[in-house]
Amino acid sequence: MLRNQKEELQALQDTLYFIGGKWRLPIINSICNGNRRFREIERSIPGITTRMLSKELKEMEMNKLVKRTVYTDTPVLVEYEPTEYCRSFGNIITEMINWGKKHKKIVIQK
Amino acid sequence: MLRNQKEELQALQDTLYFIGGKWRLPIINSICNGNRRFREIERSIPGITTRMLSKELKEMEMNKLVKRTVYTDTPVLVEYEPTEYCRSFGNIITEMINWGKKHKKIVIQK
Numbered sequence: 001m002l003r004n005q006k007e008e009l010q011a012l013q014d015t016l017y018f019i020g021g022k023w024r025l026p027i028i029n030s031i032c033n034g035n036r037r038f039r040e041i042e043r044s045i046p047g048i049t050t051r052m053l054s055k056e057l058k059e060m061e062m063n064k065l066v067k068r069t070v071y072t073d074t075p076v077l078v079e080y081e082p083t084e085y086c087r088s089f090g091n092i093i094t095e096m097i098n099w100g101k102k103h104k105k106i107v108i109q110k
Numbered sequence: 111m112l113r114n115q116k117e118e119l120q121a122l123q124d125t126l127y128f129i130g131g132k133w134r135l136p137i138i139n140s141i142c143n144g145n146r147r148f149r150e151i152e153r154s155i156p157g158i159t160t161r162m163l164s165k166e167l168k169e170m171e172m173n174k175l176v177k178r179t180v181y182t183d184t185p186v187l188v189e190y191e192p193t194e195y196c197r198s199f200g201n202i203i204t205e206m207i208n209w210g211k212k213h214k215k216i217v218i219q220k
Contacts, residue, residue, distance in 0.1 A: 005143055005154070008139070008207045009139065009154070009155065009207075010210070011137060011142075011206070011207045011209075011210025011211045011214070012135060012136060012139060012203060012210055013132070013136060013210070014210040014213070014214065015206040015207070015209045015210040016135060016136075016206065017132070017134050018213075022123070022126050022127070025122060025126060026119060026122060026123060026126075029118070029122060030119075031121065031218050033115055034114075043142075043185075044115070044119070045119065078193055081195050087117075087208065088212070088213070089209070091200065091205045092205045092206055092207070092209055093122060093206070095201045095202045095205050096121070096122050096125040096143045096202055097118045097121045097122050098124070098127065098201070099198065099199070099201070099202055100120070100121025100123070100125040101117075101121045102122040102198070103125075103128070103198070104121070104124065105122070109146075
C-alpha cells in the first residue's frame with residue numbers, strides 16, 4: 001500500500017484550516033438540519049454568541065457555504081440556505097457525531 | 111426520519127472539543143502512519159514546533175491516545191505507539207483527507 005503521506009497530510013491540514021474554530025461545523029450542521037433564520041440557528045447551538053454567529057455566517061457566505069436571501073417584506077426576512085458545498089461536510093460531520101456518541105463516557109470523564 | 115438533533119450536536123461538539131486545535135489530528139495521523147520517535151513525528155508535520163509537539167504528546171499520553179515507551183539503552187530511546195483509541199479517529203481523518211483532496215482548488219483560491 002503506497003500512499004502519498006505528504007499529500008494526505010496537506011489535505012488533512014487544508015480541511016482543518018478551513019473548518020477553523022469550534023463553531024463552523026455546528027453551524028453547517030444546524031443549517032443542513034433545516035434551520036434557516038438567524039435566531040433559529042443561534043438557538044440550536046448552545047453557547048454560541050450572536051456576534052460569533054454573525055461573523056461566521058458572513059465568512060460562510062463569502063466562502064459560498066451558505067446562500068443568504070433577503071425577503072423585503074415587512075418585516076424583512078433573512079434566510080440562510082446550505083449550498084452543495086456546505087453539504088460536502090456531511091461525511092466529516094457524520095463521522096464526528098459517531099465518534100462523539102461512542103466516546104461519550106471517555107470525554108465526560110475528562 | 112426522527113433524529114435526536116440535540117444529542118447529535120452534543121456529540122459533534124464533544125468531538126471538536128477533544129480534537130482541539132490544529133495539531134492533534136496531524137499528530138494522530140503521523141503516529142498511525144508508523145512514525146514512532148519524536149523527531150520522526152516532528153519532521154513529518156511541517157510547521158509544528160518542538161514545544162507544541164511536546165505539549166501535545168504529553169496530553170495525548172495522559173488521554174491514552176499514545177503509549178510512551180522508554181528503552182533505557184544508551185542512548186535512551188523513546189517511542190510513541192498509537193493505542194486502539196488513537197486509531198478510532200481513522201474514519202474522521204479519512205473523511206477529512208478526502209474532503210481536502212476534493213476541495214484543494216477551492217482552498218488554495220482563498
